[in-house]
Amino acid sequence: xIKAIKSGDNDNVATLLSSVKKNCDIEVFNKNKFxxxxxxxxxxxxxxxxxxxxxxxxxxILKYNESIGTAKKKILKGSxxxxxxxxxxxDLNNKIIKNKNYKIKIxxxxxxxxxxxxxxxxxxxxxxxxxxxxxxxxxxxxKSHGIKRLPLIIERIQNKxxxxxxxxxxxxxxSKLTIDADNTLGHYAMILAxxxxxxxxxxxxxxxxxxxxxxxxxxxxxYSSKIADFDCxxxxxxxxxxxxxxxxxKEPIVSNSPLxxxxxxxxxxxxxxxxxxxxxxxxxxxxxxKSSGIIKENLLINNAGNPTNDIKEFDESFLMPMQNYKGxxxxxxxxxxxxxxxxxxxxxxxxxxxxxxxxxxxxxHFIFAIKGNYKKKIKSLIKIIENSKTQKKIRAQxxxxxxxxxxxxxxxxxxxxxxxxxxxxxxxxL
Numbered sequence: 001x002i003k004a005i006k007s008g009d010n011d012n013v014a015t016l017l018s019s020v021k022k023n024c025d026i027e028v029f030n031k032n033k034f035x036x037x038x039x040x041x042x043x044x045x046x047x048x049x050x051x052x053x054x055x056x057x058x059x060x061i062l063k064y065n066e067s068i069g070t071a072k073k074k075i076l077k078g079s080x081x082x083x084x085x086x087x088x089x090x091d092l093n094n095k096i097i098k099n100k101n102y103k104i105k106i107x108x109x110x111x112x113x114x115x116x117x118x119x120x121x122x123x124x125x126x127x128x129x130x131x132x133x134x135x136x137x138x139x140x141x142x143k144s145h146g147i148k149r150l151p152l153i154i155e156r157i158q159n160k161x162x163x164x165x166x167x168x169x170x171x172x173x174x175s176k177l178t179i180d181a182d183n184t185l186g187h188y189a190m191i192l193a194x195x196x197x198x199x200x201x202x203x204x205x206x207x208x209x210x211x212x213x214x215x216x217x218x219x220x221x222x223y224s225s226k227i228a229d230f231d232c233x234x235x236x237x238x239x240x241x242x243x244x245x246x247x248x249x250k251e252p253i254v255s256n257s258p259l260x261x262x263x264x265x266x267x268x269x270x271x272x273x274x275x276x277x278x279x280x281x282x283x284x285x286x287x288x289x290k291s292s293g294i295i296k297e298n299l300l301i302n303n304a305g306n307p308t309n310d311i312k313e314f315d316e317s318f319l320m321p322m323q324n325y326k327g328x329x330x331x332x333x334x335x336x337x338x339x340x341x342x343x344x345x346x347x348x349x350x351x352x353x354x355x356x357x358x359x360x361x362x363x364x365h366f367i368f369a370i371k372g373n374y375k376k377k378i379k380s381l382i383k384i385i386e387n388s389k390t391q392k393k394i395r396a397q398x399x400x401x402x403x404x405x406x407x408x409x410x411x412x413x414x415x416x417x418x419x420x421x422x423x424x425x426x427x428x429x430l
Contacts (some may be wrong), residue, residue, distance in 0.1 A: 003051055004038075005306045006030040008065030011304050013049040013081050015297075015307045019110055020044050025080075028052055035323030041078040048297065049081040054088045061086055064310050089188060095343070100287050100420045106410070109418075110135060112426050113147070120157050121164055124189045133218055138418070140403040145219040145411050147418075161360050162215055172200075177209040178342075182361055186238070193367060201230055201371050204360030209367040212342035215364060216240065221400070224262035227369050235368040236260045239338035240361070241352035244278050244319040246328045248305045252318035254347055256281065257334040260410040262400070263378045268407065271378060272400030277331040278319040290316065382418045 004014035004026050024040045034194050036052075044050050049063070055075040059254040060067040069086040079085075114131050121127045126187060130153075137146040156162040166184035170177065170192075177196055181189035195210050201207055217223070220236045227234035237305035254279030264273045279297045295309040308317055321327025339346035342364035351359035385398045388389040396402035410416040418426070 002026045003151070004052070005222050006035060006052060006062055007308070009308060010058075010065045011062045012051060012053045012055055013063055014042055014052050017047055017048055020050075026050065038078050041076045042080050044080045051075045051079050051081050053077055053079050053135075055081075061179075063084075068121045100423075101157065101417050102419075102423045102428075103171050103415050104418050104423075105415045106135070106139075106270050107414075107417075109138065114267075114403075114427070116150070118422045119202065120154055123164055126164055126185060129191045130185065131189045133222060136222060136407070138422075139217065139407045139416055141151060141406045142219050142403070143419075143422075144281055147422055148283070149218070149341060150425055151428075156215075166348060170196065173414070175204045175207050177207060178219075179209065179211045180213040183213050183362065186211075186215045186365065188212045188365070190236075190365060190367075192227075193365075196229055196313050197227060197232075197367070197369050201232060201369055204370045207367075207369045209365075209369075210338075211365040211367075212344045213361065214365055215361045215363055219274060220258040220270045221262035221403070223260065223367070224260040225264075225270040225272050225369065225400070228262035228264045230369070231372070231373075231375070232369040232371050234261070234370070235372060236365070236367040237334045239335050239346070239363050241350045242318075242348045243282070244328070245301060245333060246321055246324045247301060247307060249301065250303050250305045252348075254328065254331045254335060255350065255409055256319050256321070257331050257338070259330075260336060263374065265378055265382055266375075270400050271382070271398060272403060274399070277321055277327045278385060279322050279327075280319070282319065285314070334366075337366040341366065349379045 002016070002020050003026055004016045006014040006028055009030065016026070020026060020040045022040055023041050025042060026038050028035045028038060038052060040050065042278045053076045055061065057071055058073050059071050061071060061081060072085055074196045075081060075085050087364050110131065113134050114127070117127045117130055121130070134147050134150070139379070153162065157164055162185055164185070165184040166182035168182060168184070168189070169180040177193065179189060179193055189211050193211055197207050197209065217238060220238065224234040224236040237257055237259040239257055242252040242254060244256045245251065256276045258274070258276050260272065260274040264272070265271060270344045285295055285299055289311060295311055295314065297306060297309045299320055300308050302310070302313045302317050307320065322329060335346055339350070344364045345362050345367050350363055351361055381397055388397075390397055
């Protein structure tokens with residue numbers, strides 16, 4: 001039987017725990033107690049709201065016993081309740097905060113970021129690795145993993161929870177490379193691994209690499225595409241602190257582990273699949289709260305095990321996996337390739353850097369590189385996709401296309417756009 005959760009005693013909507021078609025029977029629960037059975041009047045997607053009473057036009061939509069908006073029209077019991085049916089309370093009473101944007105020349109950004117890093121990092125190799133990483137993240141418009149991460153990195157360098165004088169150990173066993181990163185920056189550990197892969201891939205043809213005792217490395221596509229530049233198909237992933245569980249769990253179990261798969265198309269144009277196993281990240285959700293005052297639905301689970309978009313529950317909530325249990329299972333599989341394979345910390349054994357900047361993360365990364373003559377085939381794959389019938393509003397047809405276009409245009413213009421927060425960070429530390 002399909003279930004829906006009613007979050008407050010006075011609510012007139014409930015959240016579906018799976019998708020339903022028209023005329024499906026749905027059991028509505030509140031605090032794990034069965035309330036009633038209703039029948040769907042329309043198809044309703046997983047995680048969306050369904051009316052559990054008839055709602056008149058102009059009436060309040062109640063969730064968590066609070067009004068989340070007003071009905072734009074009459075809503076029948078059992079019908080979908082979404083943006084077409086609701087005038088949000090935020091739209092009626094508030095103004096969206098607009099973030100001011102600034103243009104910055106590439107050469108000026110490089111000077112500023114290098115001058116900042118020089119204050120805190122004396123190791124020139126580590127400094128250059130981080131400088132190159134931040135530049136590409138900004139040029140590709142990857143805001144969640146760009147210089148907004150810089151203050152935390154600086155803080156962690158200052159309190160020595162990141163080691164910038166590491167004694168790196170490398171060990172080859174056939175085509176398997178193991179690196180002990182000595183708790184240095186994950187960015188640096190990954191670039192060292194990629195350097196080893198570059199030197200050995202022609203001889204070994206396939207290489208697996210396990211990196212242990214490392215820290216957060218940013219966005220994984222940065223590394224998988226660097227490996228793909230050696231005419232390889234590459235796979236990159238990492239574990240991290242427990243941030244995510246599916247509906248029904250009352251605590252986070254696994255990291256929303258990133259995974260990326262890359263293949264070179266031509267020049268600096270890469271197929272670059274890069275995603276996390278959660279629907280969104282806490283950083284993105286927090287940015288939404290700051291800019292619009294709301295949390296989108298189907299992103300978070302509260303400590304009662306139910307979906308929530310209540311800002312009051314944000315701090316105690318955890319991330320929802322993509323496709324719920326499928327994303328959860330995938331993240332656990334990636335944990336086997338990282339924490340289990342490296343014999344390092346797993347799941348809640350991994351310390352959370354965002355909860356305390358003094359925590360030593362001790363996380364693990366995994367790389368798999370396959371040398372191959374695939375250029376004609378990957379170009380054919382891209383050509384088939386680009387020649388297919390697509391709607392004009394689609395921003396990208398294949399993974400990595402949007403990032404490639406952003407990189408290409410920013411280099412052509414010789415500048416890129418930063419927002420108010422990024423501008424403050426660049427000026428704060430100089």
